[in-house]
Structure formats: C-alpha cells, structure tokens
Amino acid sequence: MKRLLLLLPLLLSANEDFISHYEYGEMLYSNPRGVSCAQCHGQSGEGRVIVEYKDKEGKKAIRGTDIRKETLSQMIQSLNSYHKIMPRYYLTDEEVKAIYDYLQKKNETYLSEFQETNRSK
Numbered sequence: 240m241k242r243l244l245l246l247l248p249l250l251l252s253a254n255e256d257f258i259s260h261y262e263y264g265e266m267l268y269s270n271p272r273g274v275s276c277a278q279c280h281g282q283s284g285e286g287r288v289i290v291e292y293k294d295k296e297g298k299k300a301i302r303g304t305d306i307r308k309e310t311l312s313q314m315i316q317s318l319n320s321y322h323k324i325m326p327r328y329y330l331t332d333e334e335v336k337a338i339y340d341y342l343q344k345k346n347e348t349y350l351s352e353f354q355e356t357n358r359s360k
C-alpha cells in the first residue's frame with residue numbers, strides 16, 4: 240500500500256502530462272497564431288464549407304477539406320507550404336504533432352472504423 244502511495248504522484252503526473260498534450264493540441268487547433276483550423280476544417284477536422292457564393296455558373300462553395308486521415312508527415316508538409324486559401328502558419332513540428340495527436344484522439348472511433356472497412360476490402 241505504501242508503495243502504491245509513493246507511485247501515486249507519478250501516475251497522476253503522467254496522466255496530467257498526457258491530458259495537457261491533448262489540451263495543447265486542442266488549443267493549437269482552435270487558435271493557432273490567431274486563425275483557427277476549426278474555422279475551415281470543422282471542429283474535428285471533418286471539413287466544412289467556408290463560404291458559399293454565386294457566379295454566372297451558379298452556386299459555388301469554398302470548402303476546408305477533411306483532414307482526419309492525414310498522416311503526420313503529410314500534415315507537417317502541408318503546414319510548411321503555401322496554399323491558395325489556407326494561411327501559412329510557421330508552426331514547429333512539435334506544434335503540428337500536437338494538433339495531429341489531438342485530431343487522432345478526437346477521431347479515434349471514426350478512424351478505427353475507417354481502418355476496419357479498409358481492411359475488409
């Protein structure tokens with residue numbers, strides 16, 4: 240019992256560390272350098288319509304893409320390059336990894352279902 244009590248702070252701090260990494264990712268995803276990823280890619284990275292407009296060909300929409308299945312290296316590469324719509328962020332690899340881990344955790348169920356349907360094909 241005494242041993243367990245000695246271990247307890249260690250266990251708690253390990254847990255806290257994990258939570259703060261998740262929260263760090265959440266914070267970065269929701270508000271990196273003042274422009275939220277969520278604004279364009281949705282709360283969980285599922286993608287969303289940013290704006291809808293009409294031109295002579297009819298109704299059009301600009302979408303933030305679904306980024307839930309991006310790998311970490313794809314994500315680092317995307318965030319380190321220029322895009323037509325998406326701003327350039329200058330996040331470090333650690334910051335991108337925190338965002339990536341946050342999205343992986345948040346979409347755990349979705350991603351595991353996706354892997355299963357992929358496997359059964």
Ligand code: HEC
Nearest residue numbers: 271274275276279302303304306309314317322323324325
């Ligand atoms: C102003 C809207 C906007 C914001 C804010 C934004 N994105 Fe994007 N993002 C896009 C669009 C649109 C694309 C598709 C490429 C393009 O046309 O810019 C994209 C592409 C990507 C891609 C590559 C995948 C693909 O479909 O091409 C990743 C990864 C990504 N965004 C992650 C992020 C993360 C992480 C953040 C926050 C740090 C973020 N984006 C913020 C609009 C945005």
